[in-house]
Every structure is written in C-alpha cells, then in structure tokens.
Amino acid sequence: MDHQTFSPYLSFDREEWAALKLSTPLTLTEDDLNNLHSINERISLEEVCKIYLPLSRLLNLYVSGTQSLFEVTQTFLGSMSRKVPYIIGIAGSVAVGKSTTARIIQALLARWPNHPKVDLITTDGFLYPNELLEQRGIMNRKGFPESYDTRRLISFLRDVKSGVPEVIAPVYSHLSYNIIPNEYHVVNQPDILIVEGLNVLQTSKETRLDHKPQLHISDFFDFTIYVHSEEEYIKSWYLERFQLLRQTAFKDKNSFFHRYSELTDQEANDFAEQVWHEINEINLRENIYPTQQRARLILEKGSDHSVQKVRLRKL
Ligand SMILES: Nc1ncnc2c1ncn2[C@@H]1O[C@H](COP(=O)(O)OP(=O)(O)O)[C@@H](O)[C@H]1O
Numbered sequence: 001m002d003h004q005t006f007s008p009y010l011s012f013d014r015e016e017w018a019a020l021k022l023s024t025p026l027t028l029t030e031d032d033l034n035n036l037h038s039i040n041e042r043i044s045l046e047e048v049c050k051i052y053l054p055l056s057r058l059l060n061l062y063v064s065g066t067q068s069l070f071e072v073t074q075t076f077l078g079s080m081s082r083k084v085p086y087i088i089g090i091a092g093s094v095a096v097g098k099s100t101t102a103r104i105i106q107a108l109l110a111r112w113p114n115h116p117k118v119d120l121i122t123t124d125g126f127l128y129p130n131e132l133l134e135q136r137g138i139m140n141r142k143g144f145p146e147s148y149d150t151r152r153l154i155s156f157l158r159d160v161k162s163g164v165p166e167v168i169a170p171v172y173s174h175l176s177y178n179i180i181p182n183e184y185h186v187v188n189q190p191d192i193l194i195v196e197g198l199n200v201l202q203t204s205k206e207t208r209l210d211h212k213p214q215l216h217i218s219d220f221f222d223f224t225i226y227v228h229s230e231e232e233y234i235k236s237w238y239l240e241r242f243q244l245l246r247q248t249a250f251k252d253k254n255s256f257f258h259r260y261s262e263l264t265d266q267e268a269n270d271f272a273e274q275v276w277h278e279i280n281e282i283n284l285r286e287n288i289y290p291t292q293q294r295a296r297l298i299l300e301k302g303s304d305h306s307v308q309k310v311r312l313r314k315l
C-alpha cells in the first residue's frame with residue numbers, strides 16, 4: 001500500500017485531473033471564452049479545459065447530489081419549502097488567485113441547467129472600516145482575523161443558508177482601501193453562492209463567555225476550495241499586481257495608494273515588499289495556510305499560475 005492510501009486526500013496530477021472532464025456535455029463557445037478573458041486575459045483555453053471544466057463537472061455533481069437530497073427530504077416531510085443556496089467557499093493567501101478562480105468557477109457553473117443563478121461575494125466586505133481599524137490600532141493587521149466583523153459575516157451566511165431573500169453584504173473597495181459607505185451587494189436566493197476570502201476556513205479563537213455553542217464561518221459551506229502555491233510565487237504575483245495597479249488604478253486621485261503612482265519602480269517595489277513581509281506573509285503563515293487541510297479540494301498552482309496538482313478529500 002502506498003502512502004496515499006492513508007491520506008484523507010486523493011491526489012491527481014494535471015493530466016490525471018484533465019482526464020476527469022470525461023463526458024462534460026458543455027463545450028466552450030466563443031462568447032464563453034471572451035467572458036473568461038474579460039476575467040483574466042492570461043487564462044489559456046488549455047487551462048480552462050484541463051482544470052476548470054473538470055472542476056465545474058465535479059461541483060455540478062455535488063450540487064445535484066445536494067439538490068436530490070433536498071427533494072427526498074421534502075418528500076419525507078411532505079412539505080414544499082424553498083431550496084436554499086449551495087455555498088462554495090474559496091480560501092487562500094492574498095494574491096494567490098482566489099478572486100480569479102472564483103470568477104472562472106462562477107462563469108462555468110452558471111452554464112449548467114440545474115443552477116443558472118450563481119452569485120459571488122468576497123469576505124473583504126466584512127472587514128471593519130479603516131476608521132475602526134485605526135481606533136483599535138490594527139490598521140497594519142488588515143486581513144488578520146481580528147480585522148473582520150466575523151459576527152456580521154456569520155449572520156450574513158446564516159441568513160443566506162436559511163433561504164432569506166435579499167440578504168445584504170457590505171462592499172470593500174481596493175481603490176479607496178476601505179469599506180464603501182452605504183453600498184451593498186444584495187444576495188437574492190441564488191442557486192449557488194461563492195464566497196471568496198482569506199478567512200473562509202477559519203474558526204474563531206475566542207471562547208464564548210456564556211458557553212453557548214459557537215458557529216464558525218466554515219460551518220456554512222457545502223464545499224470548500226483552498227488555492228495553494230509556493231510563498232515565493234505568491235509574493236511575486238503580489239508584487240506584479242502592485243506594479244500593475246500603480247500603472248492603472250493608483251493613478252486615480254481617489255486611490256488610497258495614489259502617492260505610490262509617482263514613485264520609481266524600485267521604490268514602489270520596496271514598499272510592496274515591505275507590506276508583503278509585514279502583513280500578508282505573516283497572515284499567510286499564521287492564519288491562512290494552517291486552515292488548508294480543512295478544505296475539501298486543494299488546487300496547487302505552479303509559478304505561471306497553471307494548476308499542477310489537485311487534491312480531493314475522500315469524504
Ligand atoms: N489562473 C491565472 N492565470 C493567470 N494569472 C492569474 C491567475 N490567477 C490569478 N492571476 C493573477 O495573479 C494576481 C492575483 O490574483 P487575484 O485573483 O487578484 O488574487 P487574490 O484574489 O487571491 O488576491 C492577479 O494579478 C491575477 O491577474
């Protein structure tokens with residue numbers, strides 16, 4: 001017996017995983033490809049076919065399984081309550097590619113007939129506003145567990161999972177580097193909700209004083225994905241993205257980082273390296289990477305973002 005027999009995960013290399021596309025009835029149209037390229041122009045057709053189509057097939061089977069389970073429960077109860085959204089969580093480091101992965105999955109899942117309405121939110125909307133982070137002296141801890149209004153996120157997830165219509169999520173702007181006052185994303189009973197963020201697999205550290213049972217963010221997910229890569233690659237993607245934003249979004253006078261658009265490339269790189277080392281790298285090591293083994297599926301990306309390995313929990 002090899003070692004894998006005793007792992008909770010089944011492990012697939014790129015080609016083994018690609019073969020699982022099998023009879024996926026859907027092929028990509030020109031429009032689909034344009035849509036995916038508007039998410040990220042560097043996504044190749046090969047990557048979509050080998051990695052993301054099999055993944056959408058697997059997710060479709062899981063969603064269908066849950067929908068069937070819902071129907072048998074309805075038969076058992078003799079009632080007709082509304083089905084509740086299937087929630088997929090996507091976790092991983094800052095800049096590992098969570099939001100790109102989430103948007104590709106959203107686009108592909110929406111093409112299956114049994115779940116056309118796929119919504120997506122990011123947990124950054126549940127960060128405390130900068131004013132509050134400053135008051136608490138934790139502005140340099142953005143993304144750490146204490147920087148999120150976890151109670152509010154849990155209550156949002158509980159409402160969505162209870163079938164409540166029009167549940168609102170606050171919205172974060174990377175441009176203003178803050179929560180946008182009075183702006184909300186309304187989640188209105190989708191078939192599937194994708195929730196993407198650093199913290200989706202985290203459990204709360206504090207113990208409730210009243211000893212009542214405590215809910216964790218991860219309690220609400222039907223399926224969870226952890227996007228993994230080597231720290232060295234993730235750091236380089238972070239630095240690249242920072243340089244790219246400097247040439248685009250940071251030029252905007254309303255951007256929090258506007259002053260960095262005037263720096264030399266070297267100065268900007270030094271600044272981004274500092275933010276990486278002092279905030280995001282520490283958070284990855286202390287609070288994000290340790291949650292990896294709680295995911296049902298792990299995507300491991302190589303230096304060019306291509307997925308090299310997929311690990312799927314046996315149950
Ligand atoms: N599959 C991919 N192929 C090519 N580039 C990617 C891919 N995924 C992410 N990127 C790039 O890597 C950087 C980080 O990705 P992003 O999705 O913004 O990360 P996160 O949401 O985890 O912070 C971005 O510049 C993005 O364009």
Ligand SMILES: CC(C)(COP(=O)(O)O)[C@@H](O)C(=O)NCCC(=O)O
Nearest residue numbers: 094122123124142143197198275279
């Ligand atoms: C907003 C973030 C915490 C990401 O949050 P998420 O959407 O994963 O919940 C992160 O992008 C961030 O801004 N980190 C702080 C350090 C930095 O400026 O990169």
